[in-house]
Amino acid sequence: xxxxxxxxxxxxxxxxxxxxxxxxxxxxxxxxxxxxxxxxxxxxxxxxxxxxxxxxxxxxxxxxxxxxxxxxxxxxxxxxxxxxxxxxxxxxxxxxxxxxxxxxxxxxxxxxxxxxxxxxxxxxxxxxxxxxxxxxxxxxxxxxxxxxxxxxxxxxxxxxxxxxxxxxxxxxxxxxxxxxxxxxxxxxxxxxxxxxxxxxxxxxxxxxxxxxxxxxxxxxxxxxxxxxxxxxxxxxxxxxxxxxxxxxxxxxxxxxxxxxxxxxxxxxxxxxxxxxxxxxxxxxxxxxxxxxxxxxxxxxxxxxxxxxxxxxxxxxxxxxxxxxxxxxxxxxxxxxxxxxxxxxxxxxxxxxxxxxxxxxx
Numbered sequence: 001x002x003x004x005x006x007x008x009x010x011x012x013x014x015x016x017x018x019x020x021x022x023x024x025x026x027x028x029x030x031x032x033x034x035x036x037x038x039x040x041x042x043x044x045x046x047x048x049x050x051x052x053x054x055x056x057x058x059x060x061x062x063x064x065x066x067x068x069x070x071x072x073x074x075x076x077x078x079x080x081x082x083x084x085x086x087x088x089x090x091x092x093x094x095x096x097x098x099x100x101x102x103x104x105x106x107x108x109x110x111x112x113x114x115x116x117x118x119x120x121x122x123x124x125x126x127x128x129x130x131x132x133x134x135x136x137x138x139x140x141x142x143x144x145x146x147x148x149x150x151x152x153x154x155x156x157x158x159x160x161x162x163x164x165x166x167x168x169x170x171x172x173x174x175x176x177x178x179x180x181x182x183x184x185x186x187x188x189x190x191x192x193x194x195x196x197x198x199x200x201x202x203x204x205x206x207x208x209x210x211x212x213x214x215x216x217x218x219x220x221x222x223x224x225x226x227x228x229x230x231x232x233x234x235x236x237x238x239x240x241x242x243x244x245x246x247x248x249x250x251x252x253x254x255x256x257x258x259x260x261x262x263x264x265x266x267x268x269x270x271x272x273x274x275x276x277x278x279x280x281x282x283x284x285x286x287x288x289x290x291x292x293x294x295x296x297x298x299x300x301x302x303x304x305x306x307x308x309x310x311x312x313x314x315x316x317x318x319x320x321x322x323x324x325x326x327x328x329x330x331x332x333x334x335x336x337x338x339x340x341x342x343x344x345x346x347x348x349x350x351x352x353x354x355x356x357x358x359x360x361x
Contacts, residue, residue, distance in 0.1 A: 053088025075101025103148030207254035253330035268298030
């Protein structure tokens with residue numbers, strides 16, 4: 001009798017793992033072999049002593065925006081947008097988007113532009129808390145996961161819809177496990193109130209960053225471990241190419257410091273098990289059915305790279321360990337300070353940049 005019960009249990013478990021309906025329809029692809037954490041990616045403890053700001057004030061300050069007075073703006077998982085003074089203190093509630101604020105950037109007119117994962121692209125008046133939905137769809141397709149944003153000097157807004165299929169409630173994991181190309185890179189023109197799709201079919205389109213002269217803009221593809229470059233000016237305007245391929249980690253937010261350096265946040269180093277499944281869609285479906293704790297997990301590893309405008313690595317900031325400020329999902333420079341956001345921590349952080357730190361721009 002016990003043997004029959006065991007056989008029935010095994011049969012039921014096998015049927016579940018092979019046949020239970022799931023929301024993903026994985027697509028086969030070939031993940032490139034991950035670079036080792038040596039040379040320009042050598043492991044280090046540069047981020048071990050970051051100062052954590054506004055600890056316990058909210059969960060998941062994914063991005064940090066800085067205004068001309070040095071005030072710091074973050075958005076929390078519960079929808080709150082909060083402004084802190086330059087020391088990360090004296091939090092002041094601006095508004096609640098009633099969604100999930102993710103990427104943030106200050107516009108030339110002093111308003112705060114918000115990529116809200118649920119509600120779309122928003123504009124918020126920091127003084128009054130007034131909120132306007134600028135756009136929530138393009139070409140008849142609603143945004144499913146408005147993710148990051150960068151505002152040009154002329155007020156034009158460049159942003160990403162990470163996945164039109166899997167929204168924040170489903171989490172990025174679902175889109176990355178499927179690898180179905182549901183991401184888009186877009187621009188919004190405030191003068192004409194028009195939204196234009198610049199690139200589509202992207203693998204979880206994430207961070208956005210304009211170059212120093214605004215002749216191109218970078219977009220990270222979390223699901224493909226690379227950074228794309230979309231040309232805005234010159235003979236290549238309207239075309240795109242790969243700016244940086246085969247990253248050592250899973251790319252998230254990216255920003256430009258206005259002086260020729262891009263700061264790229266890596267959510268975690270590459271996961272060997274996840275990469276090994278890239279060309280095995282059926283196996284990815286089976287793994288998706290497992291309890292989440294049994295699925296490939298990111299390491300607790302803070303990781304930020306500095307890149308110049310030719311794609312060379314100029315800085316390598318890391319910290320691996322249970323106490324690491326990780327995952328780092330954004331890195332924004334203001335003066336000689338680098339502010340770090342995180343999708344899952346209860347604080348954001350600051351790392352001092354100084355001339356005596358080797359290889360830091």
